Amino acid sequence: MEKFIRTVLRGLGGSNAPWLPDFVSAVEFSASASDATSGLAAFETSLDGSNWTPYNSSILTFVDGNYNLQVRAIDMAGNVEAISQALNVDSVSPSLGRTITGTAGANGWYISDVIVEATYNDPDPSSGLAVNITTDGTNWGAYTVPLTLTEGVYELRIQAKDTAGNAVATLDYVNVDTTAPTLNGTISGTMGSANWYTSTVQASVTVSDETSGIAFTEYAPDGGAWRVYSAPVNFEDGQHSIQFRATDMAGLQTESEVFTFQIDTQGPHIKLPSRWYIWESADFRSTTIRRLCWAFSFMKLM
Numbered sequence: 001m002e003k004f005i006r007t008v009l010r011g012l013g014g015s016n017a018p019w020l021p022d023f024v025s026a027v028e029f030s031a032s033a034s035d036a037t038s039g040l041a042a043f044e045t046s047l048d049g050s051n052w053t054p055y056n057s058s059i060l061t062f063v064d065g066n067y068n069l070q071v072r073a074i075d076m077a078g079n080v081e082a083i084s085q086a087l088n089v090d091s092v093s094p095s096l097g098r099t100i101t102g103t104a105g106a107n108g109w110y111i112s113d114v115i116v117e118a119t120y121n122d123p124d125p126s127s128g129l130a131v132n133i134t135t136d137g138t139n140w141g142a143y144t145v146p147l148t149l150t151e152g153v154y155e156l157r158i159q160a161k162d163t164a165g166n167a168v169a170t171l172d173y174v175n176v177d178t179t180a181p182t183l184n185g186t187i188s189g190t191m192g193s194a195n196w197y198t199s200t201v202q203a204s205v206t207v208s209d210e211t212s213g214i215a216f217t218e219y220a221p222d223g224g225a226w227r228v229y230s231a232p233v234n235f236e237d238g239q240h241s242i243q244f245r246a247t248d249m250a251g252l253q254t255e256s257e258v259f260t261f262q263i264d265t266q267g268p269h270i271k272l273p274s275r276w277y278i279w280e281s282a283d284f285r286s287t288t289i290r291r292l293c294w295a296f297s298f299m300k301l302m
Contacts, residue, residue: 005073005083007031022088022127022164029060029087031071038076046070064089064125090127090164096120098158098170102149106251109175109212116174117146120160128163151178151211177211177250185244185256189263197263204232205244205256212249219244237263 011027
């Protein structure tokens with residue numbers, strides 16, 4: 001006896017093909033049989049354990065579902081040759097969504113921890129589903145529970161893939177900065193007595209932000225409006241105040257204390273008249289004294 005059964009499957013194989021009978025499109029099945037000695041008496045098929053029915057070499061089409069197809073050939077002598085073929089067809093991609101929850105700042109940054117939650121489903125005919133996630137675009141792990149993203153910059157990818165190989169994915173760039181800038185203001189000059197500076201005073205500030213970076217720095221002199229800070233600020237004689245603040249790219253701000261100071265770079269001024277009479281006084285700015293000028297008066301009377 002020399003019998004031969006040949007089967008042909010035409011369809012788009014899934015990620016597991018050809019090792020497993022998974023397809024992500026409709027499958028066309030055809031078969032042929034021959035017997036070189038006594039000839040064929042019957043050529044039949046059975047689907048999922050149903051009764052055997054004659055097969056006329058026509059094309060059978062299988063859509064979404066799981067099937068067990070059997071084919072047998074019987075020759076005129078009663079010899080039987082049979083094969084079995086499993087078919088799994090899943091052409092429906094999984095559904096995948098995600099929610100990203102946090103406090104929005106400026107320029108696309110979040111200023112609080114961020115919660116990432118994935119929602120997914122594998123519609124019928126479900127072939128099984130795996131959901132994986134990465135926060136750096138490279139290192140993947142299984143998604144099981146909502147994920148918390150703390151301060152940092154993330155390339156967030158989520159993928160849902162069924163056993164047949166159908167896959168869907170999402171991509172989000174998530175930036176989180178929960179720390180306000182650091183700021184250090186300084187006042188420099190020559191200090192005299194009683195908390196008075198006796199030189200020009202220079203006010204300066206240093207700022208830094210490790211995550212989103214500094215957007216701009218400002219100062220408010222003498223209780224006035226905020227101005228953009230680009231270089232140290234100089235103050236001359238008088239009573240003054242200054243305050244600094246820094247804003248990062250995420251919109252977080254830090255304000256300094258209000259610095260107050262007083263400057264007097266001029267020595268005392270003494271004003272003397274060109275001549276004194278007995279009834280005149282001399283003004284030494286804040287101190288008035290009266291002197292008797294007997295010699296001058298005596299000279300004038302002569």
